[in-house]
Amino acid sequence: MTTPNWQGQMAEPTRLLLLRHGQTALSVERRYSGHGDPVLTELGRAQAAAAAERLAEQGGVDVIVSSPLARARATAQAVADAIGLGVEVHDGLIETDFGAWEGLTFREAAERDPELHSRWLGHDDVAPPGGESFAQVGQRLAQTRSDLVDRYRGRRVLAVSHVTPIKSLLREALGVGPELLFRLHLDLASLSIAEYFPDGGSVVKLVNDTGHLPAVPQRLS
Numbered sequence: 167m168t169t170p171n172w173q174g175q176m177a178e179p180t181r182l183l184l185l186r187h188g189q190t191a192l193s194v195e196r197r198y199s200g201h202g203d204p205v206l207t208e209l210g211r212a213q214a215a216a217a218a219e220r221l222a223e224q225g226g227v228d229v230i231v232s233s234p235l236a237r238a239r240a241t242a243q244a245v246a247d248a249i250g251l252g253v254e255v256h257d258g259l260i261e262t263d264f265g266a267w268e269g270l271t272f273r274e275a276a277e278r279d280p281e282l283h284s285r286w287l288g289h290d291d292v293a294p295p296g297g298e299s300f301a302q303v304g305q306r307l308a309q310t311r312s313d314l315v316d317r318y319r320g321r322r323v324l325a326v327s328h329v330t331p332i333k334s335l336l337r338e339a340l341g342v343g344p345e346l347l348f349r350l351h352l353d354l355a356s357l358s359i360a361e362y363f364p365d366g367g368s369v370v371k372l373v374n375d376t377g378h379l380p381a382v383p384q385r386l387s
Contacts, residue, residue: 186332303334
């Protein structure tokens with residue numbers, strides 16, 4: 167007889183292992199990096215390799231999916247090479263479109279559009295000029311999550327993505343409000359885990375785990 171888990175579910179969940187990509191030059195300079203396509207730095211490649219080593223050692227990955235952007239695909243490929251799987255690209259995992267703020271620092275965006283930037287910092291339905299609001303990202307990621315759970319029901323899926331998509335998935339799994347988007351910090355190459363049950367229940371089991379990263383200062387995030 168199958169014993170129910172702590173949430174009372176009997177069936178196996180679909181597990182999403184949410185890996186943020188490694189460092190890029192825009193990460194170092196703390197610039198908004200959305201649909202732009204910078205590559206990983208040397209440290210970023212080391213971070214991807216460290217994540218790959220961890221996931222290869224612990225096992226438990228059946229499928230790898232990635233954002234279409236180069237920084238995520240390179241991180242995903244490092245894991246794929248380590249564990250012997252292919253990488254499927256899923257456009258729904260792409261980062262927020264920051265529009266006219268792409269490549270700007272926080273201060274530069276605030277000086278360019280002071281009133282709009284101030285409202286954007288506290289409201290998920292406010293979008294950058296020509297860009298995408300966090301509410302729109304959340305809607306996109308809800309559909310992406312549904313696609314992945316339907317396609318890989320009961321399996322363990324490594325999804326390599328970006329900070330806002332991962333926050334959006336965690337927010338939905340926790341069933342909390344938009345304040346999580348503004349208060350949760352996720353490091354580069356960090357690992358989070360959410361599970362989704364056939365009855366519609368969900369649980370977050372890990373957030374922002376960086377124990378696998380190289381022993382170097384991680385302040386450039």
